[in-house]
Amino acid sequence: CIDAIRTRNEFVSCMNNIIPFTNTSSYVFTHDMPMYSSIVSSQHNPRCSNSTASRRPVGIVTPQNEIEIRAAIICSREHGLQVRVRSGGHDYEGLSYLCRTPFVIIDMRNLRSISIDIKKETAWVQSGATLGELYYSIAQVSQTHGFPAGICPSVGVGGHFSGGGFGAMVRKYGLAADNVIDAYIIDVKGRFLDRESMGEELFWAIRGGGGASFGVIVSWKIKLVRVPPKVTVFNVYKNMDQHTIKIISRWQHEAHKMKNELFIRLIIQYVHGDEDTAVQALFNSLFLGEIKDLVPLMNESFPQLGLKTKDCIEMSWIDSVLYFAGLKGAPELLLGNKTDPYVNYFKAKSDFVTKPVPQHVFSRIQEKFHQQKLVFMLMDPYGGRMSEISESHIPFPHRKRNLYNIQYLVKWEVNGVRASNKHINWLKELYKYMEPYVSRHPRSAYLNYRDLDIGINPRENTSYLEARVWGEKYFKGNFKRLTKVKSKVDPDNFFRNEQSIPLHQN
Ligand code: FDA
CATH class of the missing domain: 3.30.43.10 (Uridine Diphospho-n-acetylenolpyruvylglucosamine Reductase, domain 2)
Structure with missing residues (x-):
């Protein structure tokens, strides 16, 4: 003391x-x-x-x-x-x-300022800003610009950009980190460096390799992207049955091949009704265009969903941000912390899918979902721009050949060691069950859905070889390059944590 x-x-x-x-x-x-x-x-x-x-x-x-x-x-x-x-x-x-x-x-x-240069279609955003504040600020100056980052408005720019960051425009424009063009970082010696002075290797590393291993990133310069004045959204809910499982199977074959403007996220969830409970599939979509173009496109590429004009709503891009976040009201809602997600305890894990998962697996998932309450499997389609960017462009390597990303999520309301173990074990079982059907050698994971179960640094001086257990799951072949950057910019391994990039020479 x-x-x-x-x-x-x-x-x-x-x-x-x-x-x-x-x-x-x-x-x-x-x-x-x-x-x-x-x-x-x-x-x-x-x-x-x-x-x-x-x-x-x-x-x-x-x-x-x-x-x-x-x-x-x-x-x-x-x-x-x-x-x-x-x-x-x-x-x-x-x-x-x-x-x-x-x-x-x-x-x-306190470092959350956002300054937008709409003529140059760029912005500087400080790490302490939230995604909601960024989206709101862009919409204040232009109805035809946006930024391709995550769906939850309360997420912070600092962690999100430095771990990759994707949302409903991922198929059209890639990750948030793909659209970063400069940054200011303070390194271990206390130097204040921009892209030019930090050098291309460190600038590469902080766009997806996790900022916490390299320094404190103060702000980011981003390239804004163009969005049409009207976009279209829809939510189509289906109770899980054999027919829905066939639709899911189609979705797996088509969602990554559709026009880049179309993003259809699939969420399998357990829903509690007043009288009934059911496992549901939700097809949650953003189309960067109007209903008149979306409906024929869906009829042609994914008729199994049976999308009708009445299922679709046209709105501005900023309203679609609120829609995806489940918020109803004015864009100002994006500024508050009303979107704070932490009403529940939760644990998540992630996977990448490179071959369609057989239909019987979804029947089994449905059965497993009946054993739990607050459970979700969120599946975000890739393809489009994600397939055009090389695996080594930034540290985030999950590009071509990935059909979609899965996030498994379990929440619970009452904590306690027994309660949390029960929920976490359920999630681990589901994750184990999925092993044969997802990416292998290594089984990949997404850094921003951080999961310490995949491995940690046991010691301060963990070797590169030991850390490969978890590092290659997040970064594949880019892990080695990250360790080289780390050795150069933080040779005493000051910026470290359970999953920080180790030194190359250890
Ligand atoms: P936090 O501050 O906890 O930072 C996360 C990591 O980054 C830590 O290691 C931290 O030290 C480091 N870090 C943060 N700021 C830094 C800085 N300035 N310099 C150096 N290191 C820094 N992801 C996604 O891709 N798409 C999505 O739609 C969502 N949605 C979503 C919803 C909800 C409710 C949650 C809880 C999370 C998501 N995520 C997500 C995951 C999210 O992208 C991920 O958790 C980010 O790392 C969060 O960044 P924060 O800055 O909020 O976290």
Whole structure:
């Protein structure tokens, strides 16, 4: 306890020494301050917050500028503290705010400015902004521009862009990270670097390789994309039966081959009605065009769904963002944290599918879904632009030959070791069952759906060979290159966590 107080005081006085004329209590929060607890626990998956393995941070720094980030890095290094960087705090395993050794959180909440240059069709966005704020800001200046990132508005730009990031425009425009054209990062030496000064290798690594292994990314320059003034959305629900399973089978063959403007996500979910419960398939779609063009297109390429004009709604792109997020109302809703997802405990896992899964597997999935309550299998089709980009363009390697991505998700309301084990074990069984039907050698996973079950770094100096167990699942052949970048930019492995990129030479 005395040690902890001493470390805390030393850290704060180090910050004061580096930035003497500011009041540290306005942006460094320690145990003894009333704001500490609320800032520590904001935006957490409650499953992770209950982790007993993690310590409480020595301090939380909420910087207003690069100088304060730099000071936090230098003082953490000087006093043997680890750093966790948090933007939106949505990490599935809590790696942005949990740590087993003494540490400091750098929380980017005050760095959330967005500046748009509509003539050049670019924007600078700071890491602490949410996707909702970004989408809203774009729509404020143009009804015909958008950005191809994730579906949930409360997700933070910092973690999302640095892990890849995809949403309903993935088939037309690829990942969020594919559309990043510059960035500012503060490295382990406290240097403030842009694309030119950081060099192409580090710039490559932070677009999909996870920012937390390389430094603190302050802001990103992105290329905006064009969207039509009217887009079309639909939700078609089908109870899971043999007929629906045939439709799903068709979807697997067609969804990745359709026009790039058409994205049809498939969600298998367990639904509780007033009197009845059922497993349902939801076909949830965005079309970058009008109903008059969508309906004939669907009749031609996917008639099995039986889409009718009355199923479709035309709206602006920004309204489609609200629609996908399940929000009803004005775009201002995207600004609040009303979209905070953490009402439930949850655990997720991911897969990539390269060959259509046989129909009998979906019958079995349906049976398995009857054993659980809040369960989802979200399937996002690839193809289109995703197939045109090479596997090594950025660290995210899941491109050509991938039909779709699966996210398996289980939620629960009451926590406790027994309750969570029951739900997590159910998810693990489903994941095991799917093994023969998904990508192999390695069985791939998506970094932004972080899953510590696929492997972790057991030690600070974990070797590249040991870390390949999990690293090649996320990054395939790009993992080795990531370790080389890591060795160059952070040779003492200061920026590390359970799944950070190890040094190449270890
Ligand atoms: P958080 O702040 O927890 O950061 C995640 C990781 O990035 C941590 O390791 C953190 O240290 C690091 N990091 C964050 N900011 C950094 C910075 N400035 N510099 C360096 N490192 C930084 N994904 C997707 O592709 N499409 C989707 O539609 C969705 N939807 C979705 C919905 C919901 C409800 C959740 C909880 C999650 C998603 N995701 C998603 C996954 C999401 O993309 C993923 O969790 C992101 O990493 C979250 O980024 P945050 O900044 O919010 O998280």
